[in-house]
Amino acid sequence: MDSAGKWSLAAVGRGLATGTVAYVPGRWARLDLKFQGYNAIAFIDGKKVGSGVDFTCLSGMVGLGSGRNPAEFDDVAVGDLSGELPAATGMRNLSRGARAKASSSWTQTPGDFGPRQACDGDRTGTRWNAKTGDPGEWLEVDLGARFSVERTITTQFYERITAYRIQAWDGAGWKDVCIGGKPGPGIRMDEFPTVVTDKIRCLVDASDGPPSLYEFEVIGKECKN
Numbered sequence: 409m410d411s412a413g414k415w416s417l418a419a420v421g422r423g424l425a426t427g428t429v430a431y432v433p434g435r436w437a438r439l440d441l442k443f444q445g446y447n448a449i450a451f452i453d454g455k456k457v458g459s460g461v462d463f464t465c466l467s468g469m470v471g472l473g474s475g476r477n478p479a480e481f482d483d484v485a486v487g488d489l490s491g492e493l494p495a496a497t498g499m500r501n502l503s504r505g506a507r508a509k510a511s512s513s514w515t516q517t518p519g520d521f522g523p524r525q526a527c528d529g530d531r532t533g534t535r536w537n538a539k540t541g542d543p544g545e546w547l548e549v550d551l552g553a554r555f556s557v558e559r560t561i562t563t564q565f566y567e568r569i570t571a572y573r574i575q576a577w578d579g580a581g582w583k584d585v586c587i588g589g590k591p592g593p594g595i596r597m598d599e600f601p602t603v604v605t606d607k608i609r610c611l612v613d614a615s616d617g618p619p620s621l622y623e624f625e626v627i628g629k630e631c632k633n
C-alpha cells in the first residue's frame with residue numbers, strides 16, 4: 409500500500425487484486441491475509457478489500473518485507489484457519505482423489521506410475537508415466553459429476569511433451585478446450601472458456617519419450633445446471 413492508499417495483492421509474477429483504502433499516516437492498520445486452497449482474501453482493518461486466486465504454490469513460507477518503503481510491521485502471526493474461511497470463489501482442484509485412467513502406464517510394480525499418481529495432490533514425488541512416447545497417449549480424470557471447469561494445471565516430469573491438448577467430454581465425444589504447445593518445465597496453467605463436463609483429459613500429441621505428469625489438476629466448481 410502506498411501513501412495514497414493504493415494497495416495491491418500479488419502472487420509470484422502476477423497481480424491478484426488491487427484497490428484503494430483510506431490511508432492515515434502514522435496510524436497502525438491491521439492487515440489480514442487468509443488463504444484456503446487456491447483462494448486468497450485480503451482484509452484491512454477487518455474489512456474485506458479484495459480476493460484472488462493463485463495456483464503457483466501449494467505450500468510455502470510466510471515472510472514480511474517493505475522493500476525501499478519505510479513501512480513497519482508489528483505483531484505478525486500465522487494461524488490455522490481450517491474450517492473458518494469459506495472459499496472465495498468456490499474453485500478447487502477437482503482431480504484430487506478422482507478416478508483417473510490413462511492410455512498406458514509404465515510399470516515396475518503395479519500402480520507405481522499409474523494415472524492415480526497424477527491426481528494425488530503431490531507435484532514433486534508421485535507421477536504418471538506413459539508406457540510409450542507414441543502420439544496419442546492420454547491421462548483422463550473422471551470427475552464423477554458435472555462441474556464447471558475453467559483451467560487445468562499440469563506439472564510435468566522432465567520436458568518430454570512437445571504438443572498437447574486439453575479436452576472435455578461432451579457426452580458423445582472429446583472436444584478440444586485448449587491447444588497447448590510445448591509446456592516446458594514445471595507448472596503449466598491453461599485457462600479456457602468455462603466448460604461444463606464430467607470428464608477431462610490431457611491428450612499428448614507429441615513427445616520426446618514417454619510423457620509423464622507429476623500432477624494434472626482440474627480447477628473448477630460446482631455446476632448449478
Ligand SMILES: [Ca+2]
Nearest residue numbers: 525530534622
Ligand atoms: Ca502426483
